[in-house]
Amino acid sequence: MIYFDNSATTFPSDRVRTVINDMLRDEFSGNPGSLHKLGVAADKAYCDTQAKVADLLGAYGSEIIFTSCATESANTAIRGFMSRNGRAGKRVISTRTEHKASLECLALLEKSGYEVVYLPVGTDGKPDLAELEKAMTVEKTALLCFTLVNNETGSVLPLDQITALRNRLSPDTKIYLDAVQALGKMPINLHKMNVDMCSFSGHKIHSVKGNGVLYVKDGVRIDPFILGGGQQKGMRSGTQSLLLAKAFEVALEEAVETMDGSHEDISKINEYLRKELTKRDARILSPDDALPNVLNVAFEGFESETMLHCLEIYDIFVSTVSACSSKAKKVSYVLLESGVDRKTAANAVRLSFSRYNTMKEAEDFIKTVDDIYDKFAVMK
Ligand code: PLP
Numbered sequence: 001m002i003y004f005d006n007s008a009t010t011f012p013s014d015r016v017r018t019v020i021n022d023m024l025r026d027e028f029s030g031n032p033g034s035l036h037k038l039g040v041a042a043d044k045a046y047c048d049t050q051a052k053v054a055d056l057l058g059a060y061g062s063e064i065i066f067t068s069c070a071t072e073s074a075n076t077a078i079r080g081f082m083s084r085n086g087r088a089g090k091r092v093i094s095t096r097t098e099h100k101a102s103l104e105c106l107a108l109l110e111k112s113g114y115e116v117v118y119l120p121v122g123t124d125g126k127p128d129l130a131e132l133e134k135a136m137t138v139e140k141t142a143l144l145c146f147t148l149v150n151n152e153t154g155s156v157l158p159l160d161q162i163t164a165l166r167n168r169l170s171p172d173t174k175i176y177l178d179a180v181q182a183l184g185k186m187p188i189n190l191h192k193m194n195v196d197m198c199s200f201s202g203h204k205i206h207s208v209k210g211n212g213v214l215y216v217k218d219g220v221r222i223d224p225f226i227l228g229g230g231q232q233k234g235m236r237s238g239t240q241s242l243l244l245a246k247a248f249e250v251a252l253e254e255a256v257e258t259m260d261g262s263h264e265d266i267s268k269i270n271e272y273l274r275k276e277l278t279k280r281d282a283r284i285l286s287p288d289d290a291l292p293n294v295l296n297v298a299f300e301g302f303e304s305e306t307m308l309h310c311l312e313i314y315d316i317f318v319s320t321v322s323a324c325s326s327k328a329k330k331v332s333y334v335l336l337e338s339g340v341d342r343k344t345a346a347n348a349v350r351l352s353f354s355r356y357n358t359m360k361e362a363e364d365f366i367k368t369v370d371d372i373y374d375k376f377a378v379m380k
Pocket of ligand 1: 007008068069070071072099101147149150151178180181200201202203212
């Protein structure tokens with residue numbers, strides 16, 4: 001099997017599998033809210049995990065909320081911030097290339113009377129910063145909502161320029177960042193990055209499904225999304241899962257440890273595939289300066305889904321548009337917004353890599369593409 005669909009999800013690493021087994025033992029199975037010693041032990045382990053995750057992200061433990069997924073983190077941050085901070089204004093600036101986890105929250109805000117300004121993005125997938133400056137000068141803006149690495153193209157946000165603009169023009173405006181596809185692939189230090197809220201997902205970094213993180217900078221007030229018993233300082237009720245938090249911690253630690261080496265290996269794979277695919281008349285849709293973990297490519301004459309299923313015959317797994325919306329058979333809105341024509345976008349396939357992929361797999365992928373062109377070109 002060749003798994004080139006790591007932006008959709010990853011497989012749990014061996015260390016994650018081991019820690020999950022360990023955490024299933026009775027001594028870790030108490031409720032962190034219980035007063036007896038099993039509860040106290042579980043609470044201590046949970047707080048230790050929170051502190052470790054915070055440390056790995058350049059944040060304080062008090063700023064880390066464990067959630068069920070990045071979608072929950074985005075909902076909590078965007079909706080929670082806007083509902084809590086009425087005096088900050090009713091205006092948000094974003095783009096139409098955000099993940100649906102953000103876009104649907106923004107759409108809901110619009111329905112509730114908020115204004116959302118969507119900046120145009122260039123062919124490099126980056127928001128137009130001149131337009132951002134204009135939009136921030138016109139009127140008070142409560143929130144900027146952006147994605148650090150786009151899940152479909154790997155396009156990287158010019159975050160430093162955005163935070164500098166915010167600091168200069170409107171220091172009270174807060175920044176929410178979706179860093180799901182950046183985690184473990186580029187250095188993350190939340191305090192240095194100067195963002196106010198940020199979301200992450202465990203299953204994209206070789207943890208398991210069901211664990212996400214939301215960072216909320218100390219001093220930033222948001223309304224909780226999930227109400228109940230007041231766990232996690234009231235910010236996310238529901239009995240904490242030590243097992244899932246620990247799985248996230250271990251996956252993050254491993255991702256950070258291996259980041260430099262895997263960046264180099266993945267860059268070589270990406271470069272090789274760009275070169276070989278271009279020779280075969282495939283069109284590379286990821287920008288040149290995209291994160292190497294994502295490579296979006298249009299295969300001339302093959303609709304996205306046809307290519308996906310042709311590759312599947314060879315036990316090779318890729319995505320069409322992002323996995324969560326791919327069953328809807330739509331052309332990627334991210335590509336269309338970035339100026340790719342509809343016909344090309346309809347042929348787009350996303351390859352996404354992890355540290356477990358090898359150059360040999362990339363070579364086999366190219367041989368398979370040749371074979372598919374030979375065998376199936378008649379279907380074109
Ligand atoms: N944001 C981005 C950029 C993503 O790629 C994804 C998942 O594909 C999400 C948010 C949602 O993550 P989750 O599956 O943890 O809800």
